[in-house]
Amino acid sequence: MVISRRNVMLQGAVIGAGVIASSIPGMKALAAGQPPERRTLEGLAWNDPIVATYRDAVGLLKQKSAADKTGWAGLAAIHGLNPGAYKFCPHGNWYFLPWHRAYILTYERIIRQLTNNDDFALPYWDWTTNPTMPEVFLDPKTKDGKPNWLYVDDNDFQQDWKRTWPATDPMPSRFVGPAVLQDILQAPDYESFGTSRPRGQDSLDASWVLKRTGLQGTLERLPHNMVHNSIGGWMPSAMSPRDPIFFMHHCNLDRLWAVWNSLGNSNSDDHFWKDMTFTDNFVNPDGSSYSPKVSELASPETLGYTYGLPSTSIVATSFPNLIALQGKLVTLHASGVPKSPDVKTFTASPSGLDFGTISNPLTVPVSVDAGLIAAVSRRRPVSSGTEFLNFAAAREQRATGARVFAFVRDVATTQPQNTEFRVFLDHPGLNAQTPVSDPGYVGSFGIFVHGEHGGHGGGDANPSFALDLTGAMQRVYAGGQPPSGKIDLQFIPVPIAPNDPVGTLRPGAVEIAFVNA
Amino acid sequence: MANTRMRRIAPVCTLVLSFWCSTSHAQENDPLFATVDKPAIITATRRASAAPIGRPEVIVGISRYHPSADGSPVEVVVDGRVEGGSDREIGRFGVTPDREFVADDPSDAQRFRFALPPDFAAHVGAGEALTVTVRLVAVRGSGKGASLRVADVELP
Numbered sequence: 089m090v091i092s093r094r095n096v097m098l099q100g101a102v103i104g105a106g107v108i109a110s111s112i113p114g115m116k117a118l119a120a121g122q123p124p125e126r127r128t129l130e131g132l133a134w135n136d137p138i139v140a141t142y143r144d145a146v147g148l149l150k151q152k153s154a155a156d157k158t159g160w161a162g163l164a165a166i167h168g169l170n171p172g173a174y175k176f177c178p179h180g181n182w183y184f185l186p187w188h189r190a191y192i193l194t195y196e197r198i199i200r201q202l203t204n205n206d207d208f209a210l211p212y213w214d215w216t217t218n219p220t221m222p223e224v225f226l227d228p229k230t231k232d233g234k235p236n237w238l239y240v241d242d243n244d245f246q247q248d249w250k251r252t253w254p255a256t257d258p259m260p261s262r263f264v265g266p267a268v269l270q271d272i273l274q275a276p277d278y279e280s281f282g283t284s285r286p287r288g289q290d291s292l293d294a295s296w297v298l299k300r301t302g303l304q305g306t307l308e309r310l311p312h313n314m315v316h317n318s319i320g321g322w323m324p325s326a327m328s329p330r331d332p333i334f335f336m337h338h339c340n341l342d343r344l345w346a347v348w349n350s351l352g353n354s355n356s357d358d359h360f361w362k363d364m365t366f367t368d369n370f371v372n373p374d375g376s377s378y379s380p381k382v383s384e385l386a387s388p389e390t391l392g393y394t395y396g397l398p399s400t401s402i403v404a405t406s407f408p409n410l411i412a413l414q415g416k417l418v419t420l421h422a423s424g425v426p427k428s429p430d431v432k433t434f435t436a437s438p439s440g441l442d443f444g445t446i447s448n449p450l451t452v453p454v455s456v457d458a459g460l461i462a463a464v465s466r467r468r469p470v471s472s473g474t475e476f477l478n479f480a481a482a483r484e485q486r487a488t489g490a491r492v493f494a495f496v497r498d499v500a501t502t503q504p505q506n507t508e509f510r511v512f513l514d515h516p517g518l519n520a521q522t523p524v525s526d527p528g529y530v531g532s533f534g535i536f537v538h539g540e541h542g543g544h545g546g547g548d549a550n551p552s553f554a555l556d557l558t559g560a561m562q563r564v565y566a567g568g569q570p571p572s573g574k575i576d577l578q579f580i581p582v583p584i585a586p587n588d589p590v591g592t593l594r595p596g597a598v599e600i601a602f603v604n605a
Numbered sequence: 606m607a608n609t610r611m612r613r614i615a616p617v618c619t620l621v622l623s624f625w626c627s628t629s630h631a632q633e634n635d636p637l638f639a640t641v642d643k644p645a646i647i648t649a650t651r652r653a654s655a656a657p658i659g660r661p662e663v664i665v666g667i668s669r670y671h672p673s674a675d676g677s678p679v680e681v682v683v684d685g686r687v688e689g690g691s692d693r694e695i696g697r698f699g700v701t702p703d704r705e706f707v708a709d710d711p712s713d714a715q716r717f718r719f720a721l722p723p724d725f726a727a728h729v730g731a732g733e734a735l736t737v738t739v740r741l742v743a744v745r746g747s748g749k750g751a752s753l754r755v756a757d758v759e760l761p
């Protein structure tokens with residue numbers, strides 16, 4: 089039976105839905121000795137403090153004079169002399185990643201100073217999970233009518249530099265999709281991962297930094313190059329940092345480097361890599377030179393930011409949140425009665441005796457605590473790449489914070505052998521054409537039919553399913569109106585093969601369980 | 606090299622014209638030259654003296670690149686074929702910045718690395734030829750005007 093990958097069966101509730109990073113906000117993270125965390129743009133509204141700080145800072149930088157080396161044009165001139173020629177930035181060799189790490193760090197530090205906000209960390213555009221261009225970059229004005237400095241409308245070098253990629257088109261998955269990401273993260277050594285040394289390098293002379301003769305692996309040749317080229321405007325040019333999206337693109341590449349390291353992969357130990365100094369390439373917020381050596385750029389945390397990735401040295405037994413969450417879920421699976429103050433459940437049953445059908449989906453309203461919905465929707469969304477992390481560490485990360493599960497019990501069905509049962513959250517116009525890419529899609533389940541009978545009326549007890557509602561709840565309530573406390577869990581049967589007769593379903597009860605670890 | 610040749614013949618206009626005609630004609634017949642209408646096709650064989658294949662891969666070098674006339678993005682698709690088989694994709698890449706690039710010296714080519722599918726690797730390891738097709742494909746728009754020249758294809 090073919091079922092969506094989001095299908096989560098009873099025992100799989102914790103394993104099914106990818107990895108969610110911990111939700112420690114900047115302040116708490118600092119208090120715990122962690123630098124500010126760079127986070128995904130996903131779900132950040134135009135007035136989110138991270139987006140607003142970045143937009144304000146870009147505005148301040150753009151309004152500085154072109155001659156100011158800490159202004160928008162001055163800083164971009166570090167990367168490219170003109171649209172056709174790079175200045176200091178390496179591409180096509182093994183300095184590509186550390187140089188761009190230092191470069192975007194320069195901006196992060198300048199933005200912190202400019203906005204008086206030491207908690208600021210650059211957000212990243214996770215194009216694998218969110219392949220369309222981030223919305224907050226696309227409108228000339230913000231929702232309150234002010235100029236949106238993240239929009240590009242420059243006329244310079246006698247040219248119009250507007251982006252050309254259509255706002256609603258996703259970046260093709262052949263450039264940024266999960267298979268590409270998997271290929272990237274499987275690179276066995278640094279020079280395969282982050283491009284190899286320039287051909288024939290035999291010294292630490294700075295001229296080697298600009299030689300584009302290294303072997304470009306998947307990371308640079310595909311998502312790096314093709315996202316630059318596809319966006320259009322400044323991005324395909326050597327002056328790409330004139331487009332504010334440059335930093336979110338490179339921040340994601342920088343994050344993937346950190347993810348690859350977090351998987352236990354080491355950077356190059358070669359003298360010609362780690363001992364290269366980028367002399368007078370970058371500026372500090374006060375305008376003085378910043379000249380880091382590659383070896384000083386290996387760890388984000390020592391540079392004043394983090395991606396919140398687990399350290400590979402942690403052993404599996406030290407995952408208290410995961411162990412606690414598993415304990416709580418085992419209790420829930422068994423009885424539906426929570427035994428922990430960190431678990432709150434809300435139960436409802438379908439009214440009447442109707443079964444949900446393809447033309448008339450079944451809606452089960454459940455009254456829950458609105459504050460708990462808000463806590464779940466504040467969680468960090470899932471970012472790509474983390475699913476490749478050390479499994480126990482990833483699960484610990486995912487287990488942390490507020491989560492919500494739906495236990496759909498005693499599900500009676502007809503025609504289960506032909507039918508996929510889809511579950512949605514709060515979708516007013518749900519019908520058979522509603523795609524599984526819809527934000528309200530929770531997951532699907534199928535029922536394995538053995539022998540002749542199955543479905544209701546069979547001798548076996550009807551099956552129950554656990555679904556992780558966390559992602560759908562985050563998507564549905566992200567940046568939107570505050571939750572009322574009533575949620576609709578909806579069930580629609582769809583045929584597995586296009587012309588199959590399609591079944592029906594009716595759960596005996598629905599439990600919504602909010603779990604905090 | 607083209608530059609010196611240009612300088613030498615520049616004073617005679619007719620010769621300059623015929624030079625341009627012959628280069629564009631030469632490009633059409635140049636198996637290493639690719640546009641959206643014409644792939645570059647190269648046959649590579651592993652040197653017998655090469656070390657045993659560790660991680661089988663193929664490296665494609667580009668000595669020239671020209672973006673599309675209207676600036677719309679193009680991608681480069683690398684296909685492979687072994688004797689008796691059919692073309693299969695090995696990988697893709699883009700050239701950034703999306704601007705004119707010319708490596709006068711072949712050792713200055715931009716180079717891209719791809720893992721070889723295991724069955725290709727087995728053939729190549731046994732000394733058979735790999736035919737590599739390098740295609741320019743429009744991501745959006747027509748891709749007209751975009752071109753590239755393959756410097757070399759290596760089977761390390």
Ligand SMILES: [Cu+2]
Binds near residue numbers: 312316328338
């Ligand atoms: Cu870049």
